[in-house]
Amino acid sequence: MxxxxxxxxxxxIDGAVIMLVDVDELRRSREYAESIVATVREPLLVLDADLRVQTASQSFYQTFKETPATTENRFFYELGEGQWNVPELRRLLEETETRGDGVEGFEVEGELRAIGRRTxxxxxxxxxxETxxxxxxxxxxxxxxxxxxxETALRLRVEELAAADRSKNEFLALLAHELRNPLAPMRIAVQVLESxxxxxxxxxxxxxxxxxxxQNMARLIEDLLDVSRITRGEVRLRKERVELADLLRRAVELTHHLMESRGQELSLSLPPELIYLDADPTRLDQIFGNLLNNASKFTPAGGHVRVTAELVSDGAETPGEVVVRVRDDGCGMAPDTLPRVFDLFMQADRSYDRAGGGLGIGLTLVRRLVELHGGSIEAHSEGLGKGSEMVVRLPVLPQRSTESERPDETVGGTAAEPEPSPGAAAPRRVLVVDDNVDMVESLALLLRLRGHEVEVAYDGPGALKTASSFHPEVVLLDIGLPGLDGYQVASRLxxxxxxxxxxxxxxxxxGQEEDQxxxxxxxxxHHLTKPIDPQVIYDLIARPLLA
Structure with missing residues (x-):
């Protein structure tokens, strides 16, 4: 009433108005609403028009580690540690009564005392x-x-995939460019030979x-294959006791003629100690060869490339590490390039960049090979036009008492003479088998010019048939043959x-290890991977045959 x-x-006042209202339905409606608030699984709050909390769901108390005493009859924006005190949210809630609508999808991000940072x-x-x-x-x-x-992870992944797709397209365009580069002069050279x-x-x-x-094309393909193998964890090092000075001399010898043709000066300075590494000599050749080629590529004519090695040890009982520095006075690198210089397909923005060419995989390959040896590599540059320095650190083996010291030496502008090639081999009967006709005919021509008797075949069954009548002493055999593959032919022979x-x-x-x-x-x-240096074949044929 x-x-x-x-x-x-x-x-x-001239009287009174008495109204009798049946509140049972309103009470039941209110109790029904309160029961929903109490049992709903999501945190819920019931606020009055002044934004004061009337009641809250059990889920709210559990989620935010609150109690009725710390929640009810308090303003909503005062709850917790003020994380709900967002002016825009407060305005929208206060206007719900006048607007007659609600608030949709308002996000609040902050640090919540009981559960940490949440959105x-x-x-x-x-x-x-009631009325x-x-x-x-x-x-x-x-x-x-x-x-x-x-959503953030998905967005980042989409961005990464988009960047990877862009990198792939850029790489394919660059690969096409780098493959066409050697093909163009080769085509011209063929025309010269035919003239x-x-x-x-x-x-x-x-x-x-x-x-x-x-040779450039072969190096490009080998670098690509090596990066792929290392990325998949398929490279196994064939470690042995290796003397550092011999490795560095060999790397200098291999790049000396390249730098000499560009008018560059190359010097090598070695420490007095004999330094031994537990390493794969082939991979170390690859590491230092890449670094020297890279230094030459980004150094102008008349520039200088200096290689130094230094033994660093913490004490007499620890062998320490060797630090090899490859320093040039070329075009250098910008500060923002240095952190990314070892990334795959990374090409620094250098003034000689396209003149030097390359796919941007050489330094990636170097870093991963160095890390496989337990070492590290760093890139340094004071900026564009101020040269670059690559610093390689590798663990060394303890020195043996019988190992003598070496006088300090510097190699500059000259390289040691290569060992002479063996003389002409005794004539052999050689069978060449490949389904590539040009490969067969060209190799057969080279071998005949060196005095060998040569027969050819273009498939597996043909190889077995020719071998039956020709009785070869040497068989140079492709693997991917029609009819019978090279493995089957070899097994039957x-x-x-x-x-x-x-x-x-x-x-x-x-050329992978499992193929070998x-x-x-x-x-x-023997297992030789194409493209093959003919001198390697000559040397194999020249070896004495089994009796």
Missing amino acids: RVQPYKTLDNR MLLNARRFSQ GQRSLILLAIEDITARKEL PGADSAAIEQARDMMGRQI RQRRRAARVLLVALTGY LRALEAGFD
């Missing part, structure tokens, strides 16, 4: 009470931290040019009595 005064027009999504709705009373606000709070983190007016000097120049460009001692050499584009092992298991004596 409700009683209100009855007033006249001049505002005098919360707030939705609010106004609902009416004459102000409306209440039902505020739902949803923890969307995990969803936001997933009836070419004299001996022109022919010699064209031949040398083709040799250099083929080994089963023949007359071919049991034949020198079997695999010539193949399959499979070749040896099939009966091959």
